[in-house]
Amino acid sequence: MADDLFKALADPTRRTILDELAEQSGQTLFEICSRLSMKHRLGISRQAVSQHLAVLEAAGLVETRREGRYKFHDLNTAPLRQITERWPAPDPSAPEESPP
């Protein structure tokens, strides 16, 4: 699972897709493609976007749901917790450790 997660995050296009889903969850493939091409000037095919989404889905970062005839993609950031559990981030509210 962790390998899938790092692989998914390693690609800049996939990170952009996550950014877009963070801004608005519940997008169709068409909408994701439109935003990649029009907002980010990324000239990638619908098929390529579909493949990127499959990688993100395998890592658990994107979930899909069908509503009637339509399929929507949602962001799920829960798998990212594995990263902070593996390399815990310092608690910003904790007092700084004083040097001995």
Add this chain to the structure above:
Amino acid sequence: MKIHLTSVFVDDQAKALRFYTEILGFVKKYDVPVGETDRWLTVVSRENPGGTELLLEPAGHPAVKPYRDALAADGIPLAQFAVDDVRAEYERLSGLGVRFTQEPLDMGPVTTAVFDDTCGNLIQLATQPQE
């Protein structure tokens, strides 16, 4: 050469005519019986009655369902209509019960939204930037 007519397949022509005229605000141009139940049924923009006609074509052909189902699943619209203000149209149509799969969104230079025409199609609304 210019585009004079374009078409969308509709499940039910009578229902489509109601949606495209009463909800969207187009006006009927031609309504000619063809065969037993089908009609040559076109609508035009109220703002440009001499402009491009939209043919509301019966969806009975067996190729239509798989074609439209595949496009609908991916959210791909089958037509785009220009409006002065996507957000205002979104509010107006939502108020009339129209279901949007994409709320108004800035796509760089244009703002778009996508709704379900209740006849089997997704339609995109777009507002072009002011010149």
